[in-house]
Amino acid sequence: MDKFLRAAIDEARQGMAEGGIPIGSVLVIDGEIVGRGHNRRVQQGSAVLHAEMDCLEQAGRLTAADYRRATLYSTLSPCDMCSGAVLLYGIPRVVVGENSTFQGPEGYVRSRGVEVVVVDDAECRELMAQFIAANHALWNEDIGE
Amino acid sequence: MDKFLRAAIDEARQGMAEGGIPIGSVLVIDGEIVGRGHNRRVQQGSAVLHAEMDCLEQAGRLTAADYRRATLYSTLSPCDMCSGAVLLYGIPRVVVGENSTFQGPEGYVRSRGVEVVVVDDAECRELMAQFIAANHALWNEDIGE
Numbered sequence: 001m002d003k004f005l006r007a008a009i010d011e012a013r014q015g016m017a018e019g020g021i022p023i024g025s026v027l028v029i030d031g032e033i034v035g036r037g038h039n040r041r042v043q044q045g046s047a048v049l050h051a052e053m054d055c056l057e058q059a060g061r062l063t064a065a066d067y068r069r070a071t072l073y074s075t076l077s078p079c080d081m082c083s084g085a086v087l088l089y090g091i092p093r094v095v096v097g098e099n100s101t102f103q104g105p106e107g108y109v110r111s112r113g114v115e116v117v118v119v120d121d122a123e124c125r126e127l128m129a130q131f132i133a134a135n136h137a138l139w140n141e142d143i144g145e
Numbered sequence: 146m147d148k149f150l151r152a153a154i155d156e157a158r159q160g161m162a163e164g165g166i167p168i169g170s171v172l173v174i175d176g177e178i179v180g181r182g183h184n185r186r187v188q189q190g191s192a193v194l195h196a197e198m199d200c201l202e203q204a205g206r207l208t209a210a211d212y213r214r215a216t217l218y219s220t221l222s223p224c225d226m227c228s229g230a231v232l233l234y235g236i237p238r239v240v241v242g243e244n245s246t247f248q249g250p251e252g253y254v255r256s257r258g259v260e261v262v263v264v265d266d267a268e269c270r271e272l273m274a275q276f277i278a279a280n281h282a283l284w285n286e287d288i289g290e
Binding site for chain 2: 145
């Protein structure tokens with residue numbers, strides 16, 4: 001497996017171990033991980049720290065030139081908010097672990113010039129399937145439903 | 146002036162007083178302000194706490210039913226990220242202080258069923274004009290340019 005997707009899954013598993021929603025993300029620039037994150041709705045009572053947002057926050061303030069060489073990895077298809085962050089910063093490439101549990105606005109993101117690669121990884125799917133089966137209401141809250 | 150836009154401007158001024166980017170936001174449900182925020186890029190070294198995101202975070206974890214009765218006020222047209230947060234949570238109405246300094250994806254947001262009201266408020270415009278004249282690089286960083 002791609003080592004960066006592996007790192008994102010490790011973040012998801014860390015979130016799960018904390019009692020949180022098992023979605024993880026890493027930001028990669030020039031072959032190096034510059035930010036890591038996982039969903040913190042439960043852990044911090046956060047309405048905005050989806051995995052991708054937490055990852056971008058952990059990466060810190062970067063220049064536009066940095067973002068334009070970056071790839072954002074996420075174990076799950078980024079929602080409207082996280083996709084919007086990709087568009088704001090002009091991140092040119094997103095690698096998605098799976099999009100069968102949930103699919104964000106991938107078509108719109110592609111129409112704005114972003115490359116979206118969907119790996120369809122079984123481990124990512126299984127993490128979410130187990131989580132949602134046991135935490136349906138929490139999952140719905142996380143996606144605004 | 147609409148008292149909620151006034152509250153958003155007060156948030157923007159608080160951010161400016163802290164040395165930050167003068168953009169403010171409030172979230173209103175059933176005629177009450179349930180969250181307030183301002184841009185915290187400078188104050189917290191944050192890449193994700195635009196005013197609207199900070200406001201949603203301060204409002205805390207809400208139910209979908211809460212968001213669907215909400216109006217988000219912002220002194221400036223919400224960027225891709227903040228617009229995405231509106232779409233994620235199904236917030237049906239956004240009131241924008243001004244969109245001449247910067248315009249987010251208002252057309253796309255409207256196409257997704259959100260009412261976007263642009264007030265074109267002179268005080269909001271003036272806050273940004275003064276700030277950008279003195280902080281051009283910081284402003285570009287905040288909008289990914």
